[in-house]
Amino acid sequence: MNLKFRILRYDPEEKRRYNQEYAVPFRKNMTILDALLYIKENLDHSLSFRYACQAGLCGSCGMIINGKENLACQTKIEEVGKIIELKPLHNFPVIKDLVVDFEAMFAKHSSIRPYIWREQEKFDSEYLQTPEELERFIMVASCINCGLCYSSCPVTGTDKLYLGPHALAQCYRYIMDTRDKDKKKRLDIIDSPHGIWRCHFAGECSEVCPKGVDPAYSIQQLKGFALLRRNELKRISVAPLKKEKRKFE
Amino acid sequence: MVYENSRGIRGWWEIKGKNFEKLLFILHRLSGVVVGLYFILHIFETSTILNGEEDWKSLMEFLKNPFAHTGLLIVAFLSVFHALNGIRLIFAEQGLLIGKMRRQGYPIVSFSLTGIQRKMGWFVILLTFILALYAFYHLFIVSLGVRF
C-alpha cells in the first residue's frame, strides 16, 4: 500500500512556494518522520526538515500535519490516514521547505527572563526546594520548546509583538518557582500591551501541546495574578525557607 | 530569503478541526464588534426623539419590517451570547473553573480544556438559543404579528 504525501515546499533562492507529492510505501507503526526520512533517502534529497531525537523529546520536528500542529516523530500514519498534507509551522518565517526560523520565539522567551531571578545570588550552596513545591510547576517545566503552541495561537498570527503562549507559560513556571524572587518584576514584563492580555483563551495552544504543558492554563493563572490576585504572589514562598520546615534536611 | 508564514486574520476564523474554545473565541469577537456597531447606531437612532413625535413615528414605521427585525434578532442573539460568554471568560481568566495544576501523565490531556469552563461554554450556547427564541417571539410574533 502506498501513502500519498503532499508537502508544501519553499525554495528560498527562487522565492517559490509549491506543493510536491510523493508516494511512500506503508510500513506498520510508521511515523510521519519515518516517511520523511524515506523520502529524503529514496525519492528527493533536496527536501529539508528538522529532526533530532525521534522520540518526542527535542521538539525539533514540529509541523502541520493534515491541518493540525504536531510532532512528526510522535504522529503515526495510522492516526492520520493515507493522504497526508505537511506544511511548515505557521507564524514562523520559513527558511526552506519544512524548516522554520525560531528566532522570534526564542527572543520573546528570553525577554521574560527564563531563569531564576534574585537580587542576591548564592554561590556556596544550592537553592532548596521540596518535592511539593516542585509539583506546583512541574507540568509547565516539561515544555520542549517545539513551537507548536506559537504556531497554533490565533493572536500570534496577527500580533507580532505578542509574547506568545510559549514564553508566557514559561513565565508562569518561574513565577511559581519558590527559588525565584522578583515575581512582581516578572508581572510588570507580561502585564504590557502585548503581554498576557492579548490572550483571549482560544485554547488552541493547549489543544496542540504534545507534552500537556497547557499554556492556556498558565496564562489564565497569570492574568489572575496580574489583576486581582497580586497579593497571592507573596504566598508563593521564596527559598531558602526556614530550616525546620524542610523535610529533607 | 525567508518566507513570512503568518496566518494573519484568517487564523481567527479557522474553526474546522479546532477546539470548542476557538469557536467561542471568534464568536465572542464577532458578537462584540456587531453589537458595538449596533450600539453606536442605537445612540443616533434614539436621538430622533428630540425631533418630535412625527419624526419618531416615521422612523419607527420605517424600522418595523421583517428585515430590520431580523437584524435586531441577530443583535439580540449576539449580545446575549457575548454577555454569557463574557461571564465565563471572567471566571476562566481569573484562573477559576479551568482545573488545578497537576503532573502530566499519559494519555496527555490539557485539563484547562476539559474543566467546568467547557461545560459552561455549552451551557452558554444553550441559554443563548433559549433567550433568542424569546426575542424571536417578541420581535416577530408579537410585534410583527407573524402567524405560522
Add this chain to the structure above:
Amino acid sequence: MRESTFVLIQYLSGLFVLVFGALHFASLTFLGVKNLNEALEYQNVLTRYKQIFWLSILGILMIAVTSHTFVGFRSILIEIKQGKKWELFVTLFAIIAGGIIILSGFRTILLAFLR
C-alpha cells in the same frame, strides 16, 4: 498605564452593562408596557426620559457600554497592527470616539428630560 487597567475597565463595564442592560429592558415591565410596539410609542419612550431613576440607568448604561465597546475595539485593533504610533492613535481614537458617543448620548438624555 498598566494594560491590566484597561482589562479592569473592561470587566467592570461588562458587569455594569449586564446589570443595567437588564434594568433597561425591565423598565418596560415596570412602566406597564405590554410589548415592543407599545414600548416604542413616542409618549412611552419620553416617559422613561422624564423619570430621574430610569434616566440615570440610561446614562450609566451608556457610559458602561461605550467604555466596554471602545476598550474592546482598541484591543482588536492593536492585535491587527502594531507600532508605537498606531497604538497611540488607536488609544486616542478610542477615547475621542467614545467621548463623542457619550456626549451625544447625554445631549439626547438631557434635552429629552427638559422637553
